[in-house]
Amino acid sequence: MLRFVLRRLASGVVLIVVITAATFFLLHAAGGNVARRVLGQEATEDTVVQKTHELGLDRPVLTQFGDWLSHAVHGDFGASWFTSQPVSEAITSRLQVTLELVIGATIVSGVVAVGLGVLAATRRGWIDRLVQLLAVLGFAIPNFLVALALVTVFAIQLKLFKPTGYSDLADDPAGWLATVTLPVIALSIGSIAGVAQQIRGSMIDALDRDYVRTLRSRGLPESRVVYKHVLRNAAGPGLAMLAVQFVGLLGGAVIIEQIFAIPGLGQVSVGATSQGDVPLVMGLVLVTAIVVVTVNLVVDLLQGFINPKVRLS
Amino acid sequence: MTAILPDPAGVVTTQPAARSGLWRRLLRNPTGIGSLVFLVLVVLSAIFAPLLAPHDPDTASAYDTLSGPNGKYWLGNDSSGHDVLSRLLFATRLSVTLTAETLVIAAVLGIVAGLLAGYYGKAFEAVGAWTTSLLQALPAIVVLLAAKSVLGPSDFIAMAVFGVLIAPAFYRVVYSAVSAVRGELYVDAARVSGLSDPRIIGRHVLTVVRAPAIILAANIAGIAVAISAGLDFLGLGDPAIPSWGGMLNDGFTNIFTQPLLVLWPSLAIGLTCVAFALLGNALRDELERADSAPRRRRKAKQPAQVTVEPAPVIVHDDDARDGAELLSVRNLSVGYGRPDGSVSTVVEDVALTVRRGEVHGLIGESGSGKTQTAFSILRLLPSGGRIVAGSITFEGTDLAGLSEKEMTALRGQKIAYIPQEPMSNLDPSFTIGSQLVEPIRIHLGLSKADAKARAIELLARVGIPQPERTFAAYPHEVSGGMAQRVLIAGAVSCDPELLIADEPTTALDVTVQAEVLDLLRDLQRERNMGVLLVTHNFGVVADLCDQVSVMRSGRIVETGPVRSIFADPRHEYTRSLFDAVLSDTEARGALPGVTSSGTLGEGVVA
Numbered sequence: 001m002l003r004f005v006l007r008r009l010a011s012g013v014v015l016i017v018v019i020t021a022a023t024f025f026l027l028h029a030a031g032g033n034v035a036r037r038v039l040g041q042e043a044t045e046d047t048v049v050q051k052t053h054e055l056g057l058d059r060p061v062l063t064q065f066g067d068w069l070s071h072a073v074h075g076d077f078g079a080s081w082f083t084s085q086p087v088s089e090a091i092t093s094r095l096q097v098t099l100e101l102v103i104g105a106t107i108v109s110g111v112v113a114v115g116l117g118v119l120a121a122t123r124r125g126w127i128d129r130l131v132q133l134l135a136v137l138g139f140a141i142p143n144f145l146v147a148l149a150l151v152t153v154f155a156i157q158l159k160l161f162k163p164t165g166y167s168d169l170a171d172d173p174a175g176w177l178a179t180v181t182l183p184v185i186a187l188s189i190g191s192i193a194g195v196a197q198q199i200r201g202s203m204i205d206a207l208d209r210d211y212v213r214t215l216r217s218r219g220l221p222e223s224r225v226v227y228k229h230v231l232r233n234a235a236g237p238g239l240a241m242l243a244v245q246f247v248g249l250l251g252g253a254v255i256i257e258q259i260f261a262i263p264g265l266g267q268v269s270v271g272a273t274s275q276g277d278v279p280l281v282m283g284l285v286l287v288t289a290i291v292v293v294t295v296n297l298v299v300d301l302l303q304g305f306i307n308p309k310v311r312l313s
Numbered sequence: 314m315t316a317i318l319p320d321p322a323g324v325v326t327t328q329p330a331a332r333s334g335l336w337r338r339l340l341r342n343p344t345g346i347g348s349l350v351f352l353v354l355v356v357l358s359a360i361f362a363p364l365l366a367p368h369d370p371d372t373a374s375a376y377d378t379l380s381g382p383n384g385k386y387w388l389g390n391d392s393s394g395h396d397v398l399s400r401l402l403f404a405t406r407l408s409v410t411l412t413a414e415t416l417v418i419a420a421v422l423g424i425v426a427g428l429l430a431g432y433y434g435k436a437f438e439a440v441g442a443w444t445t446s447l448l449q450a451l452p453a454i455v456v457l458l459a460a461k462s463v464l465g466p467s468d469f470i471a472m473a474v475f476g477v478l479i480a481p482a483f484y485r486v487v488y489s490a491v492s493a494v495r496g497e498l499y500v501d502a503a504r505v506s507g508l509s510d511p512r513i514i515g516r517h518v519l520t521v522v523r524a525p526a527i528i529l530a531a532n533i534a535g536i537a538v539a540i541s542a543g544l545d546f547l548g549l550g551d552p553a554i555p556s557w558g559g560m561l562n563d564g565f566t567n568i569f570t571q572p573l574l575v576l577w578p579s580l581a582i583g584l585t586c587v588a589f590a591l592l593g594n595a596l597r598d599e600l601e602r603a604d605s606a607p608r609r610r611r612k613a614k615q616p617a618q619v620t621v622e623p624a625p626v627i628v629h630d631d632d633a634r635d636g637a638e639l640l641s642v643r644n645l646s647v648g649y650g651r652p653d654g655s656v657s658t659v660v661e662d663v664a665l666t667v668r669r670g671e672v673h674g675l676i677g678e679s680g681s682g683k684t685q686t687a688f689s690i691l692r693l694l695p696s697g698g699r700i701v702a703g704s705i706t707f708e709g710t711d712l713a714g715l716s717e718k719e720m721t722a723l724r725g726q727k728i729a730y731i732p733q734e735p736m737s738n739l740d741p742s743f744t745i746g747s748q749l750v751e752p753i754r755i756h757l758g759l760s761k762a763d764a765k766a767r768a769i770e771l772l773a774r775v776g777i778p779q780p781e782r783t784f785a786a787y788p789h790e791v792s793g794g795m796a797q798r799v800l801i802a803g804a805v806s807c808d809p810e811l812l813i814a815d816e817p818t819t820a821l822d823v824t825v826q827a828e829v830l831d832l833l834r835d836l837q838r839e840r841n842m843g844v845l846l847v848t849h850n851f852g853v854v855a856d857l858c859d860q861v862s863v864m865r866s867g868r869i870v871e872t873g874p875v876r877s878i879f880a881d882p883r884h885e886y887t888r889s890l891f892d893a894v895l896s897d898t899e900a901r902g903a904l905p906g907v908t909s910s911g912t913l914g915e916g917v918v919a
Contacts, residue, residue, distance in 0.1 A: 019447070019450065027462070136590050136594050140589065140591075141586060142583070142586060144542075144561075145582060152572065210737040211737065211739055214732050214800070215740065216693055217693060217725065217729065218803060219723070219752055219756060220721075220751060221721055221755075222721070232742045233742050251452025255543050255546065273458040273459060274461070274549065275462070284455065285451070288451055289450060292451065306742065308741070308787040309787075
């Protein structure tokens with residue numbers, strides 16, 4: 001078990017290093033005259049050279065990356081070139097907001113998708129066809145359109161929720177709920193569709209197994225057969241799909257945050273990338289990669305919890 | 314903007330022959346033709362935008378900013394005074410070009426890499442797997458944003474990057490299809506006959522991946538439309554070029570003054586994405602349909618009436634039979650609905666009785682309907698199967714009259730079941746102990762500790778050497794013989810009156826078979842159970858049974874006490890079964906008079 005975790009952690013670290021290195025060298029290759037951009041057109045040639053030296057950009061690129069990496073390992077991600085704000089400070093508070101949205105959407109997707117998938121698999125017939133049609137539509141419609149529709153109807157027309165803004169969960173729980181509900185729904189639709197289809201498929205497979213008949217022959221109530229035994233066996237593929245969706249949600253949050261004016265990672269990302277603020281972009285890529293690697297590890301452990309065969313191998 | 318790759322497992326791979334006429338069938342599928350027509354219209358309006366647009370998309374009319382739809386500007390004007398309709402038409406050009414660009418890049422990269430890795434394997438496979446997981450480790454939008462900061466605000470560059478990011482979807486579909494086909498005989502044959510690798514790939518392998526790749530392309534096109542619109546919506550595209558996403562942004566900014574502005578680009582983006590998804594779905598439906606039965610037009614409203622002609626059964630007289638009647642099956646017929654509404658019967662006019670303390674053997678070859686008879690007593694026929702005639706009475710109660718709840722209470726407690734294949738009949742996700750404890754607690758209402766004690770006692774009773782250890786084990790940790798003992802323990806755990814054992818020793822090693830038969834005999838005597846023993850082996854019948862019924866093609870042909878039938882088998886089929894057991898050395902011909910008509914093989918339905 002411990003060896004499994006360590007092996008996965010090691011491969012995660014390799015992945016993170018590869019991703020950050022690739023990003024770093026690409027950013028460097030296309031960097032242009034960074035100091036000039038930071039200082040503006042009025043700056044003299046001397047100050048530009050001085051700034052370039054200050055930022056360490058006159059050194060070989062490998063040295064620069066090694067420097068960044070060794071600082072990053074110690075938790076120092078540098079400061080924004082444009083605002084001089086430390087990168088860790090710019091990211092941490094916003095990471096929490098984005099994670100609230102994404103984790104909220106993951107929970108909602110998991111619960112709703114299991115409900116729909118089980119319903120479709122056990123009832124079949126027209127309910128099944130309806131769920132499948134909804135899944136195709138939910139998967140196809142971009143989440144920003146869902147968000148726009150939700151804002152128009154529930155915030156602007158019915159005034160049930162706030163159209164924009166964000167309240168902190170700890171300071172103002174009611175306000176938090178009023179601001180995150182619509183974004184979370186908008187994020188969830190697509191992943192509900194994906195996970196529900198997966199659950200439906202693996203439920204139908206599992207319902208066909210021999211042991212299901214044997215469990216029924218023992219006189220277990222149907223609800224117990226379906227929700228305890230069949231669902232447990234069908235949960236693995238559903239969970240894997242949910243993990244894939246999580247990565248998608250992390251990306252989806254970028255655009256949803258923009259629509260609802262929520263101060264999460266998305267806002268920093270759009271700002272930092274359009275300016276070419278290398279330390280900030282690096283920090284964002286690194287944080288995203290760490291989150292993704294962590295989620296995948298957690299999901300692998302959960303898979304072991306669900307499926308004893310995975311646990312032991 | 315969820316850049317989730319379509320699930321490759323959901324994409325069907327078909328044999329080349331099944332695919333002929335796919336396009337023709339697609340044109341007859343209402344969803345397929347609808348979405349196809351819409352997409353063609355989108356492409357046409359992109360091509361002919363300069364002819365169709367009533368105004369110049371870049372001419373701003375300062376007097377008409379944010380005006381609603383009117384006679385001059387049909388869909389109104391945006392915040393700069395541009396004509397919305399004209400811009401929408403010109404923006405279509407951008408969407409179509411970007412989608413095509415993404416598709417070409419993703420398809421070329423993914424298909425070439427998939428073919429190489431699937432056909433040559435080894436190093437290509439490893440590189441492919443690694444690149445795939447690397448490309449999928451980050452959300453697409455984050456990578457696109459990073460790429461944008463490097464390469465500048467161009468939709469074309471961004472979507473080229475996206476094409477690379479989504480190429481693994483093609484890679485996986487092609488790779489799995491090709492590696493499945495790699496070992497096929499016709500590919501080997503082509504290689505042996507001296508065809509070069511590129512020719513084999515082109516001729517034999519590409520045909521296999523064509524259909525799934527087309528479905529995938531439809532799905533990816535929809536995602537590409539969404540992603541490119543999303544980037545423009547974020548304001549990361551080139552503002553000089555009209556785009557759906559840019560128009561959406563403009564509309565959203567002015568949603569309070571002119572709410573309609575958001576509607577038009579939303580419709581364009583939403584309908585195009587949905588059309589691509591529905592097209593992909595329709596393609597898949599038609600492919601699956603080609604694989605399975607012909608299209609089912611409508612279901613039969615009334616269950617078809619089945620008439621089963623009675624046929625003579627050879628009955629051996631039995632004076633020595635005593636004990637109360639436990640189970641009585643009369644004139645039982647079991648049928649499965651066919652897609653056309655008719656019913657195919659697999660059990661016809663079967664009658665048998667099991668008395669308390671009596672073992673009744675039901676013997677016949679595979680597909681003769683023995684297992685179907687057993688399942689109908691438990692009311693656990695596979696879906697589609699039903700009792701079309703006759704009655705099953707247990708302890709004087711007609712089972713057909715019981716509600717599902719009453720039947721559930723009866724199962725396990727009064728009527729128990731031992732399956733044929735031990736390993737597939739235990740739930741792999743739960744420990745053996747928890748599977749034993751569950752019915753005991755439900756039926757006998759024991760506490761957790763008492764139920765556990767009883768389960769361990771049962772495990773010891775069925776001859777498991779370390780019952781505590783097996784109690785805590787998972788099914789995959791025990792051998793087949795052990796698993797069958799566990800299943801027997803589970804079946805008798807609530808002291809049933811009637812035990813239905815479906816070939817309980819067939820899947821076991823010969824040495825284990827005898828032990829399990831001994832165990833069954835002991836348990837039966839000890840608890841005075843009635844047993845219906847399904848088997849194809851006369852040796853088992855001789856060993857265990859008091860009564861025997863011989864089944865062929867869904868009917869019982871001969872029935873009576875075991876002694877009498879062994880001494881004097883009268884039906885030719887019974888005699889041929891005896892010959893099969895007794896004359897192992899001689900080559901045997903086909904069994905006389907056996908037809909397969911009207912029966913589904915057990916392997917199909919059981």
